[in-house]
Amino acid sequence: MDFDLSEVHKMFQAAVREFAEKEVAPLVKEAEDTETFPVQLVPKLGELGYLCPSYPEEYGGGGLGKIGDCVLVEELARICAGITSGIMVQGGLATYALLSHGTEEQKQAYLVPAVQGRKIAAFGLTEANAGSDAAAIETTARREGGYYIINGTKIYITNDLICDFVLVAAATDKSKGTRGISTFLVDRDTPGFTVAIMRKLGTHSASTGEFAFEDCRVPADNLLGEEGRGYKYMLEALNGARISHAARSIGVAQAAFEASLNYAKQRAQFGQPIGRFQAIAFKLSTMATEIEAARSFLYRVAWLYDQGNECRKEAPMVKYFSSELAIRVAEEAMRIHAGAGYLAESVVQRYFRDAILFHTTEGTTEIQQLVISRELGLFD
Numbered sequence: 046m047d048f049d050l051s052e053v054h055k056m057f058q059a060a061v062r063e064f065a066e067k068e069v070a071p072l073v074k075e076a077e078d079t080e081t082f083p084v085q086l087v088p089k090l091g092e093l094g095y096l097c098p099s100y101p102e103e104y105g106g107g108g109l110g111k112i113g114d115c116v117l118v119e120e121l122a123r124i125c126a127g128i129t130s131g132i133m134v135q136g137g138l139a140t141y142a143l144l145s146h147g148t149e150e151q152k153q154a155y156l157v158p159a160v161q162g163r164k165i166a167a168f169g170l171t172e173a174n175a176g177s178d179a180a181a182i183e184t185t186a187r188r189e190g191g192y193y194i195i196n197g198t199k200i201y202i203t204n205d206l207i208c209d210f211v212l213v214a215a216a217t218d219k220s221k222g223t224r225g226i227s228t229f230l231v232d233r234d235t236p237g238f239t240v241a242i243m244r245k246l247g248t249h250s251a252s253t254g255e256f257a258f259e260d261c262r263v264p265a266d267n268l269l270g271e272e273g274r275g276y277k278y279m280l281e282a283l284n285g286a287r288i289s290h291a292a293r294s295i296g297v298a299q300a301a302f303e304a305s306l307n308y309a310k311q312r313a314q315f316g317q318p319i320g321r322f323q324a325i326a327f328k329l330s331t332m333a334t335e336i337e338a339a340r341s342f343l344y345r346v347a348w349l350y351d352q353g354n355e356c357r358k359e360a361p362m363v364k365y366f367s368s369e370l371a372i373r374v375a376e377e378a379m380r381i382h383a384g385a386g387y388l389a390e391s392v393v394q395r396y397f398r399d400a401i402l403f404h405t406t407e408g409t410t411e412i413q414q415l416v417i418s419r420e421l422g423l424f425d
């Protein structure tokens with residue numbers, strides 16, 4: 046058994062950490078304050094080959110597998126979860142189906158520019174009446190000659206204002222349920238496609254919003270894979286994305302822990318650093334232990350995934366475990382910082398606002414528990 050990262054992954058980790066600290070950290074305050082994703086990072090990450098580290102080298106990816114993806118996401122999230130959201134979607138949810146099921150023409154037109162940071166991608170599944178119940182989508186795509194006509198509205202979509210194209214799920218045959226859902230590559234400048242921003246509690250530097258499609262004509266060549274297989278493609282992408290999501294949670298938990306450890310050593314009350322009080326020391330011990338456990342679990346699941354295991358049980362497990370851990374750790378960080386943590390300029394209040402999202406994205410905790418229960422054979 047070898048529990049360590051390979052030499053290649055360690056080098057990648059060191060390089061990404063340096064990039065995150067030198068190139069990303071200075072952008073965070075402005076990006077969060079103005080609720081703007083710093084788009085200049087995308088071509089920079091693309092040039093370095095950091096945008097889609099798990100994808101094959103023939104498409105410009107790093108060939109570093111899911112482990113590489115988790116290294117990138119964890120290191121970026123240690124600096125800023127909001128910025129990481131946009132990068133994660135680009136290297137996973139929005140492009141994975143393209144990699145797995147796209148034609149060579151589609152890959153050259155959309156995947157390669159996304160990997161190189163020349164195009165920004167989004168993933169459009171969720172709707173007002175279809176959140177956890179993603180199969181209930183009402184967006185439709187009707188075939189008309191050489192085109193599909195898309196009508197419908199998507200909400201909460203990451204990279205909304207900044208995307209160049211979106212992978213959209215739409216019903217091509219409502220009578221067939223999930224087998225009547227297809228996926229389409231839709232260019233941002235397609236007439237009838239409009240975007241609107243949605244403001245949020247946290248991850249302010251991520252661009253999130255609503256996509257509306259009104260008689261949006263998309264060339265039939267932009268159908269991804271086979272008609273009626275889109276729901277399956279989306280679930281495949283979501284399953285892998287849950288592992289990366291766990292890395293994001295652990296990155297934020299690590300940041301909240303590091304800030305709390307420093308604060309507990311510096312802040313003195315009753316004549317001594319608060320870290321000397323057992324109540325605070327035990328909180329930090331628990332935080333450190335749980336982060337170690339989650340990280341070990343994460344890289345074990347990423348390794349399994351890279352071995353070709355679908356991780357249908359393990360991906361929701363590690364997503365659920367790590368996201369709830371991040372929420373707990375971020376709350377403990379707030380308690381350790383007390384009044385100082387509650388101030389707007391405090392970094393831990395950002396971790397707290399960001400972490401609370403992790404219960405929801407890539408499927409809520411309850412949905413992960415549902416999937417795990419099914420995998421345990423408790424019900425269909």
Ligand SMILES: Cc1cc2nc3c(=O)[nH]c(=O)nc-3n(C[C@H](O)[C@H](O)[C@H](O)COP(=O)(O)OP(=O)(O)OC[C@H]3O[C@@H](n4cnc5c(N)ncnc54)[C@H](O)[C@@H]3O)c2cc1C
Binds near residue numbers: 171176402
């Ligand atoms: C910041 C942000 C970014 C996002 N980015 C994207 C994106 O890029 N693309 C995209 O397509 N979507 C995106 N989403 C949407 C996200 O995936 C959904 O919010 C999520 O799937 C939950 O759906 P919902 O919010 O409608 O909650 P609901 O489904 O309405 O759930 C409400 C509550 O009911 C519970 N619940 C629902 N069904 C069950 C059940 N069967 N058993 C037990 N409990 C249940 C849930 O766990 C939750 O606690 C984003 C969301 C946010 C907030």
